[in-house]
Amino acid sequence: PADAPIMTLAMTSDTLPLPKLQDMVDTRVAAKISQIQGVGLVTISGGQRPAVRIQANPTALANLGMSIDDLRTAIGNANVNGAKGSFDGPARASTIDANDQLRSADEYKQIIIGYQNGAPIRITDVADIVDAAENSRLAAWANAKPAIVLNIQRQPGANVIEVVDRIKTLMPQLRASLPASVQVQQLTDRTTTIRASVKDVEFELLLAVALVVMV
Incomplete structure (x- = not known):
């Protein structure tokens, strides 16, 4: 990615x-924008x-005769991601695999870390x-408001105006993929000054041509 961000977006929700x-922003917005031609980094x-x-x-651990290490070991054992066994046949062997990773507090609450009196x-x-x-x-x-901020940078050599235009074209689709409670704001657009400079150059060229014709 080259130089400063060409566009900065902010996502907020009440x-x-x-x-x-x-x-949500990582999987639905950043992933899509990073696939746009000319985008180098999001x-x-x-x-x-x-x-x-x-x-x-x-205190509760000590009362049960346990330590922090016992707790950590139990949590680690409950999150093992590995083979569970295998089937061996005369022509083929298959491994039984499963992902035991726990993903929410409710799943962790089911962990048994030991036994006392059965x-x-x-x-x-x-x-x-x-x-x-x-x-x-x-x-x-x-x-x-607390927000998630996306900084978008272009690839080296990419036309900054074309890349920003592609991002803006995709924005309605990105907004539609988010819940109604999520607001998307454009914080910065580096092409604003670039477009203004281009218009000034165009005006100066037209003025120069007009003066030459008049003379």
Whole structure:
């Protein structure tokens, strides 16, 4: 990608949390814009990636004779992504594979981290699990609202005006792919000054031609 962003967009919502908005912008907007001819790089600023936060209670762990390491091990074992077994035949062998990755707080709440007197100890007995942001200290604002900001850069040698025109042509389709609660704002457009300069040059050329003809 070459030089400064040619266009900056901001997405805000009064109802959606930033992690969910970030995921939506990343998959529906940034991915589409990056496929436009002449676009070199699309970066997201102020985004908060969705994550699950597990806040352990040391006192509850100690009362059950467990440690933070025990909790971490149980969580890691519940997220194993690997082969589960195999079928071996005379001519073919097949591996059974499954993705055990947990993706939400509700799924994590089902983890059993041990047993006491024959009763299962669930992770909710020793920790609070919530859906939250990966980094809550990241943020961006647009018109005093928390926002997800997209910075769009062109490929080296690409015509900046043509690339911006292609992006603007795609904007109605991008807006239609988002919920009605998501507002898309154009913060900057580098072609504004370029277009003005081109018009000034055209005017000067026409004026020069007119003066030559008059003389």
